[in-house]
Amino acid sequence: MKQQLKQHIEKTIALSDREFDFVFSHFDQKSFLKHQFIIQEGNYAHNDYFLINGLVKSSHIGEEGKEHILQFGTENSWVSDPQAYHTHAKATLNIQCLEDTQTYLISFQEKEKLCADLTKMEKFFSKKTSLEQITLQRRILCLISNNAQNRYEDFLRQYPNLIQRIPKTMIASYLGVSRETLSRLSHA
Amino acid sequence: MKQQLKQHIEKTIALSDREFDFVFSHFDQKSFLKHQFIIQEGNYAHNDYFLINGLVKSSHIGEEGKEHILQFGTENSWVSDPQAYHTHAKATLNIQCLEDTQTYLISFQEKEKLCADLTKMEKFFSKKTSLEQITLQRRILCLISNNAQNRYEDFLRQYPNLIQRIPKTMIASYLGVSRETLSRLSHA
DNA sequence: TTGATTAAAGGACAAATGTCACAAATAAAA
DNA sequence: TTTTATTTGTGACATTTGTCCTTTAATCAA
Numbered sequence: 001m002k003q004q005l006k007q008h009i010e011k012t013i014a015l016s017d018r019e020f021d022f023v024f025s026h027f028d029q030k031s032f033l034k035h036q037f038i039i040q041e042g043n044y045a046h047n048d049y050f051l052i053n054g055l056v057k058s059s060h061i062g063e064e065g066k067e068h069i070l071q072f073g074t075e076n077s078w079v080s081d082p083q084a085y086h087t088h089a090k091a092t093l094n095i096q097c098l099e100d101t102q103t104y105l106i107s108f109q110e111k112e113k114l115c116a117d118l119t120k121m122e123k124f125f126s127k128k129t130s131l132e133q134i135t136l137q138r139r140i141l142c143l144i145s146n147n148a149q150n151r152y153e154d155f156l157r158q159y160p161n162l163i164q165r166i167p168k169t170m171i172a173s174y175l176g177v178s179r180e181t182l183s184r185l186s187h188a
Numbered sequence: 189m190k191q192q193l194k195q196h197i198e199k200t201i202a203l204s205d206r207e208f209d210f211v212f213s214h215f216d217q218k219s220f221l222k223h224q225f226i227i228q229e230g231n232y233a234h235n236d237y238f239l240i241n242g243l244v245k246s247s248h249i250g251e252e253g254k255e256h257i258l259q260f261g262t263e264n265s266w267v268s269d270p271q272a273y274h275t276h277a278k279a280t281l282n283i284q285c286l287e288d289t290q291t292y293l294i295s296f297q298e299k300e301k302l303c304a305d306l307t308k309m310e311k312f313f314s315k316k317t318s319l320e321q322i323t324l325q326r327r328i329l330c331l332i333s334n335n336a337q338n339r340y341e342d343f344l345r346q347y348p349n350l351i352q353r354i355p356k357t358m359i360a361s362y363l364g365v366s367r368e369t370l371s372r373l374s375h376a
Numbered sequence: 377t378t379g380a381t382t383a384a385a386g387g388a389c390a391a392a393t394g395t396c397a398c399a400a401a402t403a404a405a406a
Numbered sequence: 407t408t409t410t411a412t413t414t415g416t417g418a419c420a421t422t423t424g425t426c427c428t429t430t431a432a433t434c435a436a
Contacts (some may be wrong), residue, residue, distance in 0.1 A: 358410090
C-alpha cells in the first residue's frame with residue numbers, strides 16, 4: 001500500500017527508496033467508514049488526503065440547504081478543501097465517504113517541512129496543482145458551453161467506471177441540474 | 189514597471205534586489221494592441237504572461253463556433269493556456285486583447301531554470317497556482333448552484349471595476365448565458 | 377425475512393432560458 | 407463630420423429545466 005503512494009508520486013518525479021521513506025515519514029494513515037466525514041464545514045482542515053481506495057464526495061451546502069458536489073474522489077486521487085488548507089481558514093466544504101475509504105494524509109505544516117528538505121517534492125505538489133487546475137478549467141468550459149444532456153455525456157466519458165458506484169441524485173448535483181432533469185435525459 | 193512585478197511577487201515571498209534582478213532576467217517584455225492575439229488556438233503556447241496593464245479575455249471556441257470565455261485578465265494578473273503550457277501541447281484557448289496590453293512573459297523552459305536556481309520561486313509559482321485553483325473552484329460552485337441572475341450579481345461583486353470595460357455580450361459568454369438573458373436581468 | 381429508508385422514473389405544470397427578429401443607441405473608423 | 411460597425415434592449419415564441427407529486431424499485435438494517 002505504501003508502494004501505491006510511491007508509484008503515484010513517481011509518475012511525476014523520480015525518487016530513491018531512501019527518499020521515498022523520508023517522504024512517507026511525513027504522512028499519517030487514516031481510515032474512514034461509509035458516511036463518515038473526512039472534512040466538515042466549519043472545522044479546520046489542515047490536511048491533504050491521498051485516497052488509497054474507496055470513494056468520497058466533496059461538496060458545499062448552499063444557502064437554501066442544497067448540496068452542490070464539486071468533486072468525486074477515488075483511488076489515487078487527492079482531496080482537501082484547498083481554501084482551508086492554504087489559507088488556514090475554516091472549511092467551507094464537506095468531504096464525506098460514499099464507501100469505506102483508506103487514506104494517507106499530510107498536514108500543511110509537514111508538507112512545508114518536506115518541501116523545504118526535499119525540493120523535488122515542491123515540484124511534485126506544484127505539478128499536481130497544475131493538473132488539478134487544468135481539470136477545473138475543463139469543467140468550467142463544460143458548464144458554460146453545454147446543456148444538461150451534453151454535460152452528462154461528458155461525465156460518462158470521463159468517469160465511465162464511477163456511474164455504477166454513485167447515485168444519480170449526486171451525479172445530478174455534480175452536473176448542476178435537478179435529479180428529475182437528469183432522469184429524463186436520453187441514456188444513450 | 190519592473191517594480192510592479194517585484195511588488196507582485198513579494199506579496200508571496202521575500203526577495204532581495206539582487207534576487208529580483210536575477211528573477212527578472214528570465215522574463216521578456218512584450219506589448220500587444222487591442223484585438224491582437226497573445227495566444228491563438230492551434231499554436232504552441234510556451235509562455236506565461238504577467239499583465240502590467242490592459243485587458244484580455246481567455247476563451248475557447250465551441251463546436252458550433254460559439255465563443256466561451258474562461259477568464260478576463262487585467263493588471264497584475266497572469267494569463268496562459270495552462271494545458272498547452274504544462275503539457276507542451278498546442279493551445280486550445282485564445283487569449284485576445286480587449287485593450288492595448290503590456291506584459292512580462294516567461295517561457296516554460298526559463299521558468300524551470302529559474303525554479304531550479306532559486307527554490308523560492310518554485311514556491312511562488314506553486315502558491316500562485318493554488319490561489320488560481322481556489323478561484324476556479326469558487327467559479328464552478330457558482331455555476332452549479334446559482335441561476336443567471338445570481339451569477340451576474342456575483343460577477344458584479346467580484347469585478348465591480350470591469351463592468352464598464354467589458355461589453356455585455358462577453359460578460360454573458362463568461363456567465364454561460366445568452367446575451368438576451370443577461371440583458372433582461374434586473375440591474376439592481 | 378420484514379419493515380424502513382433511500383433511489384429512481386415519470387406526469388403535470390410553472391419558471392427560466394434560448395433563439396430569432398428588429399430597432400435604437402453607442403462607439404469606432406474613414 | 408459622415409459612415410460603418412458594434413453594442414444593447416426588447417418582443418414573440420420555442421425549448422429547456424425546475425418543482426411538486428405519486429408510484430415503483432432497490433437497498434439496508436434489525
